[in-house]
Amino acid sequence: MATLKAAIYPGSFDPVTNGHLDVIQRAARVFDKVVVAVANNSTKNVLFTIGERVEMLKKVTKGIKGVEVDTFDSLVIDYARRKKINVLIRGLRMTSDFDYEFQIALTNRRLAEDVETVFLMPSEHVSFVSSSILKEVASLNADISSFVPKVVEEQLKKRLRR
Amino acid sequence: MATLKAAIYPGSFDPVTNGHLDVIQRAARVFDKVVVAVANNSTKNVLFTIGERVEMLKKVTKGIKGVEVDTFDSLVIDYARRKKINVLIRGLRMTSDFDYEFQIALTNRRLAEDVETVFLMPSEHVSFVSSSILKEVASLNADISSFVPKVVEEQLKKRLRR
Amino acid sequence: MATLKAAIYPGSFDPVTNGHLDVIQRAARVFDKVVVAVANNSTKNVLFTIGERVEMLKKVTKGIKGVEVDTFDSLVIDYARRKKINVLIRGLRMTSDFDYEFQIALTNRRLAEDVETVFLMPSEHVSFVSSSILKEVASLNADISSFVPKVVEEQLKKRLRR
Amino acid sequence: MATLKAAIYPGSFDPVTNGHLDVIQRAARVFDKVVVAVANNSTKNVLFTIGERVEMLKKVTKGIKGVEVDTFDSLVIDYARRKKINVLIRGLRMTSDFDYEFQIALTNRRLAEDVETVFLMPSEHVSFVSSSILKEVASLNADISSFVPKVVEEQLKKRLRR
Amino acid sequence: MATLKAAIYPGSFDPVTNGHLDVIQRAARVFDKVVVAVANNSTKNVLFTIGERVEMLKKVTKGIKGVEVDTFDSLVIDYARRKKINVLIRGLRMTSDFDYEFQIALTNRRLAEDVETVFLMPSEHVSFVSSSILKEVASLNADISSFVPKVVEEQLKKRLRR
Amino acid sequence: MATLKAAIYPGSFDPVTNGHLDVIQRAARVFDKVVVAVANNSTKNVLFTIGERVEMLKKVTKGIKGVEVDTFDSLVIDYARRKKINVLIRGLRMTSDFDYEFQIALTNRRLAEDVETVFLMPSEHVSFVSSSILKEVASLNADISSFVPKVVEEQLKKRLRR
Numbered sequence: 007m008a009t010l011k012a013a014i015y016p017g018s019f020d021p022v023t024n025g026h027l028d029v030i031q032r033a034a035r036v037f038d039k040v041v042v043a044v045a046n047n048s049t050k051n052v053l054f055t056i057g058e059r060v061e062m063l064k065k066v067t068k069g070i071k072g073v074e075v076d077t078f079d080s081l082v083i084d085y086a087r088r089k090k091i092n093v094l095i096r097g098l099r100m101t102s103d104f105d106y107e108f109q110i111a112l113t114n115r116r117l118a119e120d121v122e123t124v125f126l127m128p129s130e131h132v133s134f135v136s137s138s139i140l141k142e143v144a145s146l147n148a149d150i151s152s153f154v155p156k157v158v159e160e161q162l163k164k165r166l167r168r
Numbered sequence: 169m170a171t172l173k174a175a176i177y178p179g180s181f182d183p184v185t186n187g188h189l190d191v192i193q194r195a196a197r198v199f200d201k202v203v204v205a206v207a208n209n210s211t212k213n214v215l216f217t218i219g220e221r222v223e224m225l226k227k228v229t230k231g232i233k234g235v236e237v238d239t240f241d242s243l244v245i246d247y248a249r250r251k252k253i254n255v256l257i258r259g260l261r262m263t264s265d266f267d268y269e270f271q272i273a274l275t276n277r278r279l280a281e282d283v284e285t286v287f288l289m290p291s292e293h294v295s296f297v298s299s300s301i302l303k304e305v306a307s308l309n310a311d312i313s314s315f316v317p318k319v320v321e322e323q324l325k326k327r328l329r330r
Numbered sequence: 331m332a333t334l335k336a337a338i339y340p341g342s343f344d345p346v347t348n349g350h351l352d353v354i355q356r357a358a359r360v361f362d363k364v365v366v367a368v369a370n371n372s373t374k375n376v377l378f379t380i381g382e383r384v385e386m387l388k389k390v391t392k393g394i395k396g397v398e399v400d401t402f403d404s405l406v407i408d409y410a411r412r413k414k415i416n417v418l419i420r421g422l423r424m425t426s427d428f429d430y431e432f433q434i435a436l437t438n439r440r441l442a443e444d445v446e447t448v449f450l451m452p453s454e455h456v457s458f459v460s461s462s463i464l465k466e467v468a469s470l471n472a473d474i475s476s477f478v479p480k481v482v483e484e485q486l487k488k489r490l491r492r
Numbered sequence: 493m494a495t496l497k498a499a500i501y502p503g504s505f506d507p508v509t510n511g512h513l514d515v516i517q518r519a520a521r522v523f524d525k526v527v528v529a530v531a532n533n534s535t536k537n538v539l540f541t542i543g544e545r546v547e548m549l550k551k552v553t554k555g556i557k558g559v560e561v562d563t564f565d566s567l568v569i570d571y572a573r574r575k576k577i578n579v580l581i582r583g584l585r586m587t588s589d590f591d592y593e594f595q596i597a598l599t600n601r602r603l604a605e606d607v608e609t610v611f612l613m614p615s616e617h618v619s620f621v622s623s624s625i626l627k628e629v630a631s632l633n634a635d636i637s638s639f640v641p642k643v644v645e646e647q648l649k650k651r652l653r654r
Numbered sequence: 655m656a657t658l659k660a661a662i663y664p665g666s667f668d669p670v671t672n673g674h675l676d677v678i679q680r681a682a683r684v685f686d687k688v689v690v691a692v693a694n695n696s697t698k699n700v701l702f703t704i705g706e707r708v709e710m711l712k713k714v715t716k717g718i719k720g721v722e723v724d725t726f727d728s729l730v731i732d733y734a735r736r737k738k739i740n741v742l743i744r745g746l747r748m749t750s751d752f753d754y755e756f757q758i759a760l761t762n763r764r765l766a767e768d769v770e771t772v773f774l775m776p777s778e779h780v781s782f783v784s785s786s787i788l789k790e791v792a793s794l795n796a797d798i799s800s801f802v803p804k805v806v807e808e809q810l811k812k813r814l815r816r
Numbered sequence: 817m818a819t820l821k822a823a824i825y826p827g828s829f830d831p832v833t834n835g836h837l838d839v840i841q842r843a844a845r846v847f848d849k850v851v852v853a854v855a856n857n858s859t860k861n862v863l864f865t866i867g868e869r870v871e872m873l874k875k876v877t878k879g880i881k882g883v884e885v886d887t888f889d890s891l892v893i894d895y896a897r898r899k900k901i902n903v904l905i906r907g908l909r910m911t912s913d914f915d916y917e918f919q920i921a922l923t924n925r926r927l928a929e930d931v932e933t934v935f936l937m938p939s940e941h942v943s944f945v946s947s948s949i950l951k952e953v954a955s956l957n958a959d960i961s962s963f964v965p966k967v968v969e970e971q972l973k974k975r976l977r978r
Contacts, residue, residue: 008172008200036255036284038170081470093198098260098287100270100748100778101591101598105425108262111289112425112458117472122198125260125287127273130748130778134598146567148603243794262424262454263915263922267749274749274782279796292424292454296922308891310927332820332848360903360932362818405632417846422908422935424918429587432910435937436587436620441634446846449908449935451921494658494686522741522770524656579684584746584773586756586910586940594748597775608684611746611773613759616910616940729956753911760911760944765958 012039013093016082019044019059020052021158023140024132027066029097030073032126039072046079053141066155083118098125099133174201175255178244181206181221182214183320185302186294189228191259192235194288201234208241215303228317245280260287261295336363337417340406343368343383344376345482347464348456351390353421354397356450363396370403377465377489390479407442422449423457498525499579502568505530505545506538507644509626510618513552515583516559518612525558532565539627552641569604584611585619660687661741664730667692667707668700669806671788672780675714677745678721680774687720694727701789714803731766746773747781822849823903826892829854829869830862831968833950834942837876839907840883842936849882856889863951876965893928908935909943
């Protein structure tokens with residue numbers, strides 16, 4: 007018997023990159039519904055407001071079936087329980103910090119045994135640029151058109167080159 | 169709209185360990201149907217026949233909803249296509265070989281873009297013992313009761329201590 | 331001929347976690363005397379004062395034979411020499427940063443060939459939560475009772491939720 | 493037919509260590525010309541001014557054939573193109589962060605397909621101390637004479653112990 | 655003053671893959687001359703004879719300026735000295751075994767201080783398939799056309815499917 | 817109150833290298849007694865007999881206070897219990913396989929909670945050559961005098977070059 011399978015993809019998305027987008031597309035093929043959940047963490051130093059990040063995500067995921075964009079400011083597992091969704095998605099890039107991802111996933115599991123973290127592997131073509139390296143090279147006038155969607159490229163240029 | 173979500177968990181399972189079982193249980197909570205697919209690879213040196221491995225898997229997964237046990241002797245992505253299932257599951261242990269897992273997953277993706285590999289993280293309590301270490305310590309009369317299900321423990325004892 | 335074997339376990343302990351406590355207990359079984367040495371590093375951003383950290387450590391290690399709590403504000407190897415102790419202890423978590431630990435240990439060895447770093451492996455049940463992740467989830471009202479001793483849990487709640 | 497082979501070794505060099513110097517010497521044996529390029533990154537928190545870092549580098553590389561010291565404040569690949577040099581050098585220490593180095597190298601390649609990153613392995617005797625650990629132990633009065641050239645040791649002492 | 659810069663790229667090449675070919679092309683842009691040196695190691699279990707491996711390499715590198723194919727059956731550093739070439743090239747794949755590569759490079763350096771190992775990073779598009787995984791999937795009738803040059807694909811098919 | 821502190825350093829030692837010897841020397845400074853325990857594992861493919869390996873170890877450790885050489889053919893934790901020693905020593909080389917070492921240590925801990933594994937870090941000067949690489953380069957007539965003690969060098973030459 008089929009049940010609706012939903013998953014949450016949490017992150018800062020400051021801003022969304024082609025790597026994030028690749029994970030979202032893969033998640034949307036595996037699950038019926040994917041909630042992209044933007045962390046509204048007041049203490050973290052961000053380039054874009056929560057509103058801007060949500061807006062960019064909505065634009066770039068518009069065509070992908072089953073994807074919603076939301077925000078959260080609690081523990082991600084508390085958010086998952088409120089949404090009654092028991093799957094978290096994380097992208098596991100070849101160049102990512104496994105140790106950190108595992109710490110987070112194990113901590114979340116200890117806090118909520120019923121919420122499962124599922125790791126997807128983004129395409130090797132788009133996955134190596136983290137948001138922080140992206141912002142660094144963008145501030146030095148790099149051509150970032152292959153790292154981010156068009157709408158993000160424009161926002162980043164405006165923000166960083168003023 | 170909910171569609172039935174199925175996934176394949178391929179492996180040698182020579183024999184199934186508590187770590188495998190943990191992955192199967194997690195997969196069964198994320199997906200509607202989980203096909204545990206035992207590789208019938210004639211060139212690999214195995215302790216148990218394909219029939220014995222299937223039998224042990226069937227016994228230990230009997231109570232888990234949505235789990236089937238099957239065998240395959242082709243490429244796993246060809247098997248996935250024949251079964252019309254587009255998700256592969258791999259357990260990603262903290263002490264596993266990420267590099268090898270990534271090579272396999274990227275190779276499978278290149279061979280079949282439509283089949284997605286999903287990584288689950290088994291419990292840290294049961295995940296560190298690989299089948300090969302298990303067989304080594306079992307052959308030296310170790311108490312393996314915390315590493316494998318009861319039925320496997322008995323089979324291993326019979327096989328290794330004759 | 332038996333000599334008294336002492337070791338220093340240096341760290342920030344901001345605050346002490348169940349992972350630290352597990353290392354202390356293991357160290358106390360291997361060595362006759364274990365000095366838990368709290369770094370009084372004025373430049374590092376800490377949540378608890380050196381006095382508070384020492385007090386919590388004293389409370390949670392009270393029952394463990396051979397354990398002392400002390401502070402230091404010099405190089406750890408200079409502290410070791412003053413104490414006439416030639417063994418440093420570090421916990422090596424599966425999810426820890428080996429590279430960083432190795433850099434520190436090799437640097438200390440170059441500075442003091444006579445001081446040996448010994449790595450212990452904390453239990454996989456308690457070792458994955460670093461002090462920084464702990465503080466982050468605690469500030470979001472997570473139930474941290476399985477990550478820290480009772481006395482630390484209370485202090486953290488007071489400090490973070492005011 | 494031999495062409496002049498030049499390479500750029502970019503970095504912060506805040507300050508230059510024996511590990512950097514080892515990479516420079518190896519690079520000078522592999523290439524005809526090595527440009528040590530000091531990043532003039534205004535946002536990064538540095539201990540020494542760009543002028544001081546260049547001066548120290550010039551002093552310690554004076555005797556090495558084919559080595560020049562320069563500064564840059566753009567993307568390193570834009571600098572490479574202006575210098576008409578298509579090889580970047582990076583030291584790959586056993587204790588370095590491969591993931592980060594690979595992210596940077598892949599990003600640079602995407603931005604400039606014609607610029608190749610070449611990794612050299614510094615000697616295990618000098619390579620484990622990063623500039624940041626160096627500054628930390630130097631500020632605690634460590635004997636750093638085996639980590640940095642004499643001229644740097646003196647500058648560090650003046651700067652940190654005032 | 656320009657000197658002719660030569661490098662040796664040693665390996666088993668059983669058979670050459672697109673990943674090897676990518677490294678050869680990058681090496682040929684960095685160095686004037688690249689000697690692809692096929693190890694004639696009698697104890698290692700190989701699929702293709704030394705003659706077949708050399709022939710395939712010659713065919714696929716024919717168009718690349720400065721590339722030669724040769725064989726060696728001694729220590730690679732002894733071969734390098736006989737050829738009067740002081741640079742060894744290794745491809746450093748994101749999914750490769752750094753530890754092993756570093757052991758080999760450090761051992762070679764200890765045996766021959768004057769021979770430098772230089773690591774190149776093959777393209778992420780072609781680098782993840784090792785020769786051993788290639789042979790495994792090829793034996794299961796995978797479409798390997800994106801992993802190896804055309805001539806190698808044909809040879810592999812003949813060899814494995816007889 | 818001081819108790820005699822003993823530790824077991826288990827391994828194949830086929831043959832003992834300078835890296836092993838470095839670990840033994842460090843262990844002898846940390847513990848009162850160090851039992852170097854040679855695994856008599858009939859299934860593993862070895863170059864030297866158990867008797868030869870013991871003899872070489874005895875020769876090279878003769879001058880080190882508190883060191884004994886012994887053999888075992890059971891589980892190492894069963895051997896430890898028979899010897900009433902509750903500490904196992906493992907060398908943790910920068911280029912070693914952490915994952916495998918952790919699997920073994922966690923498995924041993926599960927089998928015997930009272931036996932603690934302690935990791936020591938051998939000198940970076942001697943630690944990178946594993947016994948298997950050593951044997952490979954020795955068979956190709958490499959000068960191995962910096963990797964092994966004199967007595968082992970002679971035995972290896974005799975054995976491999978006949």
